[in-house]
Amino acid sequence: MNSDPSDDTAACPECAGRLPVPAGTVSGEILACGACLAELEVVQLDPTRLALAPEVEEDWGE
Amino acid sequence: MSGTRLGLVCSRVRVEEKMLLEAISRRPDTEVVRIEDDRIQAPLVGNPDPAGPAGYLRGCDVILLRGLGHFRQLAIARLAEAWGVPVVNPAAVIDTCGDKLRTTLALAAAGVPTPPARVAFTVEAALAAIEELGYPCVVKPTVGSWGRLLARLGDRESAEAVLEHKTLLGGALHKVLYLQAYVEKPGRDLRGFVVAGETVAVIGRRSQHWITNTARGAVAEPVTVTEEMAALCSRAALAVGGGAVAVDLLESPGGLLVNEVNSTMEFRNSVAPTGVDLPGLLVGHALALAAQR
Numbered sequence: 191m192n193s194d195p196s197d198d199t200a201a202c203p204e205c206a207g208r209l210p211v212p213a214g215t216v217s218g219e220i221l222a223c224g225a226c227l228a229e230l231e232v233v234q235l236d237p238t239r240l241a242l243a244p245e246v247e248e249d250w251g252e
Numbered sequence: 253m254s255g256t257r258l259g260l261v262c263s264r265v266r267v268e269e270k271m272l273l274e275a276i277s278r279r280p281d282t283e284v285v286r287i288e289d290d291r292i293q294a295p296l297v298g299n300p301d302p303a304g305p306a307g308y309l310r311g312c313d314v315i316l317l318r319g320l321g322h323f324r325q326l327a328i329a330r331l332a333e334a335w336g337v338p339v340v341n342p343a344a345v346i347d348t349c350g351d352k353l354r355t356t357l358a359l360a361a362a363g364v365p366t367p368p369a370r371v372a373f374t375v376e377a378a379l380a381a382i383e384e385l386g387y388p389c390v391v392k393p394t395v396g397s398w399g400r401l402l403a404r405l406g407d408r409e410s411a412e413a414v415l416e417h418k419t420l421l422g423g424a425l426h427k428v429l430y431l432q433a434y435v436e437k438p439g440r441d442l443r444g445f446v447v448a449g450e451t452v453a454v455i456g457r458r459s460q461h462w463i464t465n466t467a468r469g470a471v472a473e474p475v476t477v478t479e480e481m482a483a484l485c486s487r488a489a490l491a492v493g494g495g496a497v498a499v500d501l502l503e504s505p506g507g508l509l510v511n512e513v514n515s516t517m518e519f520r521n522s523v524a525p526t527g528v529d530l531p532g533l534l535v536g537h538a539l540a541l542a543a544q545r
Contacts, residue, residue, distance in 0.1 A: 216273070218265035218288055231264065243264070248423070249322040249350075250263075251397020251467075252498065252514040 200238035204228040259312035314542035341495035349515035362491035399465035442501040444485030451482035453528040
């Protein structure tokens with residue numbers, strides 16, 4: 191975990207902007223980029239690395 | 253006493269999975285083993301590598317499936333059952349709930365009231381089926397969720413267009429045409445949460461749109477849970493094999509009908525209006541299965 195995740199930011203792979211990574215964020219979580227609205231998946235913590243979240247697949251859901 | 257190893261299989265960590273992780277963290281004797289389903293590969297004969305994701309899962313006392321893909325969850329449930337590890341939900345429950353045709357057959361076999369539905373495989377046969385159901389009716393993919401690819405067919409012209417599109421453009425699953433009578437409802441439907449046969453909460457899902465799914469913008473609201481609602485939800489859950497499921501009810505003019513049953517319940521919008529700790533109950537259910545091993 192980050193030592194002080196509340197101060198963490200990460201780069202958006204879509205628009206290269208920086209977005210905040212809230213405290214308590216875990217790997218696999220989905221974040222939205224406030225600048226370009228892309229849905230991003232947290233693929234690594236410490237340091238945080240983001241990737242574009244996959245599109246919804248046909249059989250996804252509850 | 254050593255702690256319980258609870259495997260949590262996710263595709264993504266959404267609000268629900270964070271709530272579950274939090275609920276697990278409140279259990280002092282429980283160790284969570286979180287596995288991303290993208291990383292699982294396992295031999296179908298013999299044992300998985302104990303140091304790999306599948307091996308970690310096999311070493312669990314119980315597995316809670318929270319993946320997004322129906323077929324992937326079904327496959328993992330079957331693996332877990334072959335290993336003798338209890339899983340929430342069992343493969344049979346996922347199999348039945350994930351396929352609307354199977355759900356309807358299971359509900360009908362148990363005498364649970366559900367909207368009239370028919371199946372057909374060609375446009376011509378489907379149009380004949382709709383004549384029997386009456387317009388409007390709803391065509392649904394047998395596998396799918398979040399209200400996607402549902403169509404309300406108001407007349408023969410629209411039915412011909414939608415059915416032709418489905419059969420020509422859709423994949424193999426869309427060539428099984430599941431048709432359901434459209435049920436007028438009072439601007440909402442009901443969702444009951446059932447854990448191990450007990451209805452633990454019911455919410456209303458209100459929307460101006462005929463698709464009342466919170467994933468499509470419907471708003472959850474508290475409802476007064478009647479004995480009839482609770483009993484019907486429990487019966488529906490038992491009809492699909494038990495486990496922990498969410499039951500969608502329609503308040504039709506003729507009484508309550510069970511529309512669908514969901515085997516991977518989403519509850520982010522339901523804890524606040526009901527005041528029920530749904531993630532805690534799910535974790536408790538999983539741990540109870542582990543204790544029965």
